[in-house]
Amino acid sequence: MTIVSTERPPVAAIAALGLTQIIGYGTLYYSFSILAPDMARSFDWSAEWVFGALSAALLIGGLAAPLMGTWIDRFGAGRIMTAGSAIAAAALVACAFAPGKIAFVAALIAIETASNLVQYGAAFALLVQIRPRVAQRSITYLTLIAGFASTIFWPITTALHEQMSWQNVYLIFAALNLAVCLPIHAWLSRGVSETRKREAGQAAKHVEPGLQPSMRRPAFVLMVTGFALESFVNAALLVHMVPVMSALGLGAMAVVVGTLFGPSQVLSRLINMIFGERLSQVMLAIICAVLLPTALVILIATAPSVPGALVFAVVFGLGSGLNSIVYGTLPLALFGSDGYGRRQGQIMSVRLVVSSMAPFALAFLMGNLGVSWSLSIAASLSTVAVAAFFAIMRLTSPVARPETVPHPREA
Structure with a gap:
């Protein structure tokens, strides 16, 4: 179901959130792969152990996501994101000053937990709380902007790391979260609070569920299953792109695939917009x-075949780019805006837990079955996701909606 409204998306809020998402993903996620080798040397670890610590942090962060989604509904996404920026900055500082391995892992867990408070799940909820009836378009616009996070922060992180240690890079990133993201999130939080006060006593504007009550539980299970399988395939392939390409005789193409993947993600979001x-x-x-x-x-x-690998990169990037939009818009279309933060927390939890285990699972499969069979299994899992979403389509049916008169809101 597509939600149509005469309201316009909150452009200022989307642009501001786009900046914080670029910083949030760039400093808390994309920078890690570049800094990890230096981190490993600092603690006399192998790179595999450092990435293992990241997987553990992602897993714990995923388990905490449902509680954070409940907080978003209760206290408002703006307040949670404001606090999240402060926590993210503190966690980056703690990681930079970690005296040993245990403190480093604890700080890494804090970073990935804070990520749940400031990245897509919370940002989507904030857009829903600002203007629910145009949130689908707002989420699409936001993902288009935030899609440049890796393009911007991979070279920034590399350039900074050439001049300073990973600890100092993290201190600079902490300052960005504190000086840029926190004030923006606080401003957005105040805007939402003032809007709610102005609308007190008026008929509430929200998005009605697109499913009959009896269909919502099975639809939610199917949706989460589909998202989990897609997350498994995405996470596993992105981590193991170089080994996969090498095993298929395309080792030199890994860099080209990485070059095409990002623009393809952005292209899919632009086409959808x-x-x-x-x-x-x-x-x-x-x-x-x-x-x-x-x-x-x-x-x-x-x-x-090199042309085949290039086509793979584009098609895979298109699918991955749309996935970021769908996991924000589909829950809104199916289940409405009430309780959106809680549902996003549940979805994020499953996605993060699966994503944290996917690289190990694919490595195990490739080691025991070979790369072709492993990719075939991944393709089969993706096909199950297709079946899950087709099953949701069969569950959808029109729901009578009360007439609502849209009132313009300030961003």
Whole structure:
């Protein structure tokens, strides 16, 4: 179901959140892979152990996500994101000054837990709380801006690290979260609070569920299953892109695939922004899910063909880019805006837990079954996700909605 409204998306809020998402993902996630080798040397660890610590941190952060989603509903996403920026800054500082391995891992857990408070899950909820009836478009615009996080922060992190230690880089990133993100989130929080005060006593504006009550529980289970399988495939392939390409005789193509992957993500979001406004969110989820196994089948069938690898990179990037939109918009379309933060926390929890285990699982499969069979299993899992979203489509049916008169809000 697509939500149509005469309201306009809150442009100022989207632009401001786009900046904080670029900083949030860039400092708390994308920078890690560049700094990890130096981190390993600092603590006399192997790189595998450092990435293992990251996996553990992601797992614990995922387990904490449902509670944080409940906080978002109770206290407001703006307040939670404001506190999250402060916690993220403190966690980065703690990591930089960690005297040993235990303190480093504890700080890393704090960083990944804070990520839940400031990244997509919380940002989507904030857009829903600001203007729920145009939140689907707002989420699409936000993901288009935030899609440049890796493009911006990989070179920034590399340039900084050439001049200073990873500890000093983290201190600079802590300052960015504190000096840039925190004031923006506080400003957005005040704006939402003032809007709610102005609307006190008026008919509440919210998005009604697109499912009958009896269909919501099975639809939620199917949706989370589909998202989990997609997260598994995305996380596993992105971590093991170089080994996969090498095993297929395409080792030199790993860099090219990485170059095409990011722009393809942004391209998919741009196409959806321009042409997808009237597209059902369930159909968008199906298209997204179909692209992932299609990309894998192309890679398996054409390897070691270079053109085949390039097509794989584009198709895989398109699917991954749409996925970031769908996991924000589909829950809103199916279940409405009430309790959106709690549901996002539950979805994020499953995604993070699965993502934390996916790299190890794919490495185990490749070591025991070979790369072609492992990719075939990943493609099969993606196909199950397609079936899950088709099942959701069968559950959808029109729901009578009360007439609401939209009132413009200030960003």
